[in-house]
Amino acid sequence: MLMRTFLGCILLLLTTNSALAGQFLRPVVYRLQDHPFHISAGDVNGDGFMDLVTSGAGIGKYSILLGNGDGSFRRGLRLSGDNGPLVLVDLNRDGKLDLVSCVSVSLGNGDGTFQPPTNYASGGISITMSDFNKDGNPDIAISTGTDLQVWLGNGDGSLQSPIDIAAGPYPAIVDVADLNADGIPDMVVNDAIDHSFGVFIGQGDGTFDPPVFYFIVGFPDIFTLGDFNNDGKPDLVTRGNPGEVVFLPGNGDGTFGQMITSTIRTGVPGLIGAGDINHDGNLDAVFRDNQSGIQTMIGAGDGSFSDPPRYPVNANVEYGLVKDLNGDGWDDIVVLDKDSTKLEVLINVGR
Numbered sequence: 001m002l003m004r005t006f007l008g009c010i011l012l013l014l015t016t017n018s019a020l021a022g023q024f025l026r027p028v029v030y031r032l033q034d035h036p037f038h039i040s041a042g043d044v045n046g047d048g049f050m051d052l053v054t055s056g057a058g059i060g061k062y063s064i065l066l067g068n069g070d071g072s073f074r075r076g077l078r079l080s081g082d083n084g085p086l087v088l089v090d091l092n093r094d095g096k097l098d099l100v101s102c103v104s105v106s107l108g109n110g111d112g113t114f115q116p117p118t119n120y121a122s123g124g125i126s127i128t129m130s131d132f133n134k135d136g137n138p139d140i141a142i143s144t145g146t147d148l149q150v151w152l153g154n155g156d157g158s159l160q161s162p163i164d165i166a167a168g169p170y171p172a173i174v175d176v177a178d179l180n181a182d183g184i185p186d187m188v189v190n191d192a193i194d195h196s197f198g199v200f201i202g203q204g205d206g207t208f209d210p211p212v213f214y215f216i217v218g219f220p221d222i223f224t225l226g227d228f229n230n231d232g233k234p235d236l237v238t239r240g241n242p243g244e245v246v247f248l249p250g251n252g253d254g255t256f257g258q259m260i261t262s263t264i265r266t267g268v269p270g271l272i273g274a275g276d277i278n279h280d281g282n283l284d285a286v287f288r289d290n291q292s293g294i295q296t297m298i299g300a301g302d303g304s305f306s307d308p309p310r311y312p313v314n315a316n317v318e319y320g321l322v323k324d325l326n327g328d329g330w331d332d333i334v335v336l337d338k339d340s341t342k343l344e345v346l347i348n349v350g351r
Helices: none
Strands: 002-006 009-013 028-031 036-042 051-056 061-067 073-080 086-089 098-101 104-106 126-130 139-143 148-151 163-165 174-177 186-191 196-200 212-215 223-226 235-239 244-248 260-263 270-275 284-288 293-297 310-312 317-323 332-337 342-346
Touching (some): 036 317, 098 126, 186 223, 284 317
Antiparallel strands (some): 028 342, 036 051, 126 139, 244 260
16 A cells, blocks of 8 residues: 655555545544444534434434534534434424434434434334335334334424334345335345345335345345446445455346346455445445455446455444545545444545
8 A cells, every 4th residue: 555645644545546446534533422333424503514423332322523514523412312323314394404213303403402302112223214105204214123114204303103014034224215216215125134135115105015035145234225337227235245245236127137246355345335436427335344444346337346445444343434524526434433432534535
């Protein structure tokens, strides 16, 4: 790995393919009061800058890092809340982001503070949002580990009683996309025990067709949806066997085609997220490895990935996100240390 000095900062560059890899500043470490377990990003104080909210493992606390607009952060409030996955969404349509977890709602005041939570249920291992019944109000979907639940929003920050959906032996991560191009959100949920993905086609009223399952050779514990082959149809990327990345092309009718695998060099990958890391118009996949590193699988735009650049971090990475944190149009990376209170930010400064 070649180290260069640029504007007084240390950039991490590849000795080969550096023009294609994107370049990241050395990770900046933030120490939180609690062990961060899940993370979401959005502008919670209305200043136009991206902020970060984490939930603490096992303690029921949220930590807020307020963005300065340049990719750096300052400590905000520490709030009582849930210790599970969370999303930031304008649930009451007042133009201010609210904090929703599995399942409690803390309405945002628009200044980086939140109202006390309204608790609807406890427990959940994954959460996502969309407008499942097409009424213009945000809705919530969660995986409880035994089934799926859809909580329809009333548009005032409150939620209706859940719609329970059977989803296989152990539904884990749930994500949303319009898989059949009918304008209605569909859901995909993985089952890491039987190595499958269930596809739930939405009916536009908060209900879904019975799932169609796709079985993967490997360990599809975390996945992401996006158009990785530039055909305008959502695809699925996950990990397969150790050292493999699996791509399932979407057919645009709610089904997926034959899987394609790519090889990752170092360790056993765990997916963090997807974004256009090198700004070439193709989606890339960001993985953690088992040697305290981040690997960016550079997408070719056809569902295949090149041998990844690797960036070391000072963390035993479990979760993270890919987001443009400083508004420069380049996707940055945030990772959480599963063994400490550290959160690390890698800013992408481009080529």
